[in-house]
Amino acid sequence: MTKFLQRWTVFAGLVAVWQLLGWFADDPFFPPPSKIVSAAWDWWVLEPENFTGHVVPSVVRLLSGWVIASVLGVSLGLLLGRSDRAMEYAGPLLVFLRSIPPPALVPVFLLLFKAGTSMQLATIVFGVIWPVLLNSVDGARSVDVTKVDTSAVFRIPRWQWVLGVVLPAASPKIFAGLRVSLSLSLVLMVISELVGTDNGIGSQLMQAQREFDYTRMWAGIVLLGVLGYGLNTALLAVERRALAWQPRSRDEQHA
């Protein structure tokens, strides 16, 4: 209980301060939280088609983009990480590609995929694959020599080597990468919805902005925050289960 208080006191305090300032200032650009919450209620709860028509597609996009990037990133990363030479060839290319801000590529993806889901997915995948990929490479390289020797001596089959040794050995680093890319997915989901689409949280944000409906805009921003927090919490819970095998001391470092 005390821990709960500790975690939320600052947050609640800031919301309260904002509420007070909002009342006094009465600025249309910065509505108080109470107005934002009631706008959100009107918008998504009283009109559920707004929820199913905008929020759900956005979340589906975000998650599918992240899952595709994760599967690609982990498999490619483990492959590159366990190969002696591959990173020497691919390394500079990866650093180059990673350095390109994904929003800059939105026009390219628009040309390649036309406006719509595939262009949005491409933007998300290209934007979030790097943390997973590079962490997987790093993790795959960190399998220690004695474990490599042990596996070689027992002549385990290839699949067991990859799934039973390399993957679990790399998993702490992979999860660190997965978390970074999950929060990046949220950013790129919004960016991918700013052009060429009329559904999704991102496009609704743009629309609210154009109509000077700042309360609604804020409601959208808060929703993104809630989404990000929820997704991160869910992934942390999965990670804690998946990495439960780690010795305690390392667990603490992780938290």
Next chain:
Amino acid sequence: MSNMLEVADLGHTYGDYEAIGGLSFTVRAGELVCVVGPSGCGKSTLLRTISGLIEPSRGDVSLKGSHLAVVFQDYSRSLFPWLTVQGNVEFPLRSLPRAERRVRAAEALEWVGLSGAARKRPWQLSGGMQQRVAIARALAYRPSLLLMDEPFASVDAQTRFELEDLLLRVRREHDTTVLVVTHDIDESVYLGDRILVLSGSPARLVADLEVPLPAERDQVTTRTDEGFVALRSKVARLLNVGKPSMDVEKWAEAERESLSETVSS
């Protein structure tokens, strides 16, 4: 008795550095052979060539039967922390049906006295227990040769005695052929049926000694046995313990001669 392992003129060089210089020896079925040598003499290279982890520069290693198991010194790195103790023991048995894997793992854990720890993670156990898990894993694999690389060098003295006795009991009960690489002279005499004494780099065979002790050994009485003490001193002399380095080759030659005299007499 048939030979389980035959090593013929085995040599290995890293670049210019010659780690092993032409070793030949055999290990008979059911035998426990200790390889003892000064630290850094290429014992690890020898073990890696025998286990197939590196291709030797020259010479032959032939093993009767298809597979061998290795128990490494560093048990904490050799065991997989994401698997339970039982999972670790089953690790080399994935090609077998699940039920058989279970039976073999349970059996091997019983041999090393760890049946109660099957569901634990290796890192929840003490060092000595972890090394017992590694031994159980090797035994569950039913190797034609069990290789051990300084297996008890990372545990405290008390545990070390326990593990030595455990190894002797287990290999007697299950008729396992064992090759132990160690730098500890006492350990080599206590454990071995035979001792291969190596010289410093490049590793060459200085002597191949039979251990004249009964199969049944005891930490207290065996170590004070006359035969034990005499052999220990002999190995120590062969290894040039306590003396500054001199012309090893010449000295080894002299020692070999004196040995052949004692053997023939």
